[in-house]
Amino acid sequence: MPGASSYPESFRRDAVELVVSSPDRSLRQIALELGVSHETLRGWVRTARKQADPEQVAAAERAGETRMLRKRLAELEKENEILRKAAAYFAREMDR
Known part of the structure; x- marks a missing residue:
């Protein structure tokens, strides 16, 4: 049976909100910044x-x-643009 948390409820709520509002950041990274275990x-x-x-x-x-x-x-879209430019370059080289 788990014991009482040593973290205040407000801290836990804020930490969860940070995870939810930061989908581009890993849970592990956020946990490290907050100083808690990523499993916690x-x-x-x-x-x-x-x-x-x-x-x-x-x-x-x-x-x-x-x-x-x-x-x-x-x-x-960036990759596609690079490929278009490369194809155009090689097409010009083949016409020479």
Whole structure:
């Protein structure tokens, strides 16, 4: 049976909010910055998600996923532009 937490409830709530609002940062990185074990932080997040309103959790996950997908789209567009330029270069070289 786990004992009482040595961290105040407000600290745990703020830590969970930081994890939820920072989808681009790893849980381990946030735990290190806060000075807590990543497993402890993971437990807090899991507990908070179980207690949260399912619609609110889904909305937060969609927002994080949207940010991640937009970032990936930007990366792919850059890669595509590089490939277009490379193809144009090689097409000019082949015509010589």
